[in-house]
Amino acid sequence: MADRPTSNASTVRSLVLIAVVVVALVAAFAFTAGWLSPGRLTPAKIVNALAxxxxxxxxxxxxxxxxxxxTGNFESNGAAAALSKAPMFAAGSYPVTGRFNLATPDPKAQDAMVRxxxxxLRIVAPDGSEWRTAxxxxxxxxxxxxxxxxxLLQASANKSDPDAMKSFAAAHPELGHFGAWAGSAPWTASYAQERYNSLNSFIFTNATGQDQAVRWSFVPAAQPEAVTPDQLKARGADFLATDITQRVQSAPQRWTLVIMVxxxxxxxxxxxxxxxxxRRKVEAGTLVVNAIEPEANGPCRDLNFDPTVLPPGMHVSDDPFPAARSAAYAVSFDRRTAEDKDYPRHPAGGATP
Ligand code: HEM
Known part of the structure; x- marks a missing residue:
């Protein structure tokens, strides 16, 4: 009888403790889901806005x-080993799975309409470490x-305010710089003639522990030939896939990896x-594209080219984009792989998107 109050008190203490844990879990969940801060930008919001x-x-x-x-290979010449101890910078050949693509959420967009x-790329080293870059x-x-x-995504989708884009552009003058590039840079008729740029900055660390901020580009061996947007519109909707398939069938296509320090x-x-x-540039090797693979049912289907998947010797910098991209790509990946039944695994003829 004498120990009853103590046992009641300990029951109450246990219940309070359980309640505290449950409330903390709910609060943590609500925080992570963004319910406590509706103004906070979440990866899901950014992916929704892309639609x-x-x-x-x-x-x-x-x-x-x-x-x-x-699919193809990265033929490393060893020159970048001085900048990064990434295993794919040791001279040698490393397997690549990659994807040429267009910056549009529409898999049926006409090639000529996407600027x-x-x-x-996913470059794999013998130790299993990977360098993914988009x-x-x-x-x-x-x-x-x-x-x-x-x-920008919100302003461009805002149909209720005709001045939304104008106001956004006024507050973000760098957009005008991009618009000038988009309006004046020559178009080409081939993925093989494009130079592709990381734009985001990363940190390379070499074997002696030295850090360097870098960006990189893949510079085409094929000479860019300018074509007008009207000439492109006269081609089929999928001329880029047809072109690159024919080129790769007749010869491997090449790009030089140039690292800018x-x-x-x-x-x-x-x-x-x-x-x-x-700025100092290091030519690190050659991307060789050997074979075009099916898009609809091929090796890129379940691959997320998350730019934060990096080998030892590379890491993210203070550039906020790679982390934001990683979170958004994961949402996109989760959604599209969960929608497997909607994906045309066995398209009935025609160009595969
Ligand atoms: C916050 C900014 C960005 C957002 C929210 C974003 C969002 C996305 C999403 C959702 C995907 C699809 C991912 C998947 O389902 O696997 C994607 C793909 C891609 N993004 Fe971004 N992106 C951003 C910035 C960039 C930048 C800065 C670049 C280039 C420098 C870039 C280049 C690409 C490329 C090349 C792909 C195609 C990847 C693939 O083939 O799977 N993105 N992006």
Missing amino acids: PPGGATLGFRRNHAKGICF VRGLS MIDAPFFPVATPQAFYG ANPGDPTADPTQAWPDD
């Missing part, structure tokens, strides 16, 4: 939805932060600012 007015195409990447997969083209052919990004990218003070956190062209 065109008719909604996302189920089963497909939520951006760069149209593309074509390939920005991309190249995604680049575009623009020389700089249109906006300086992931928040501004979200703002920042000078002290060069902006690393802002991909709207290209570094001056006189």
Whole structure:
């Protein structure tokens, strides 16, 4: 009898403790889901904002939805080993799975209508470590932060305010710089003639522990031939996939990996600012594209070209984009792989998107 109050008190203490744990878990969940801060930018919000007015195409990447997969090799010449101890910078040949793509959420977009083209790569080292990178052919990004990218998507979708884009552009003058590039840079008729740029900055660490801020580009061996947008519109909707398939069938296609090393003070956190062209450059080797693979049912289907998947000797810098991209790509990947039944695994003839 004498121990009853103590046992009651300990029961109450246990219940309070359980309640505290449950409330803490709910609060942590609500915080992670963004319910406590509705204004906070979340990866899901940014991916939702990428959807065109008719909604996302189920089963497909939520951006760069149209593309074509390939396999090949990265032939490293060993020159970049002085910059990074990444195993794929030791001289040798490393297998690559990659994807040429267009910056559109529409897998059926006409090739001639998409200004920005991309190249995604996964380079695998013998120890299993990987370097994944997804680049575009623009020389700089249109906006300086992931928040501004979200703002741009919202402004361009805002049909109720005809001045939304004008106000956004006035507040983000770097967008005008990108617009000038998009309006004046020559178009080509081939993925093989494009130069693809990381735009984001990363840190390379070499075997002696030295760090360097870098950006990289894959520079085509094929000479760019300018064509007008009207000439492109006269071609079929999928001329880029047809062209690259024919080229690779007749000969492997090549790009030189050029690594640009920042000078002290060069902006690393802002991909709207290209570094001056006189920066030190290291030619690290050659990407060789040997075979075009099926896009609809091929090796890129379940691959997420997350730019934060990096081997030892590389890591992210103070550039906020790679982390934001990683989170958004994961949402896109989760959604599209969960929508497997909507993905045309066995398209009934015609061009595969
Ligand atoms: C906050 C900014 C960005 C967001 C929210 C974003 C969003 C996305 C999403 C959702 C995908 C589809 C991923 C998948 O399902 O696997 C994607 C793909 C891609 N993005 Fe971004 N992106 C951003 C910035 C960039 C930048 C700066 C570049 C280039 C420098 C870039 C290049 C690409 C490329 C090449 C792909 C195609 C990847 C593939 O082939 O799977 N993106 N992006």
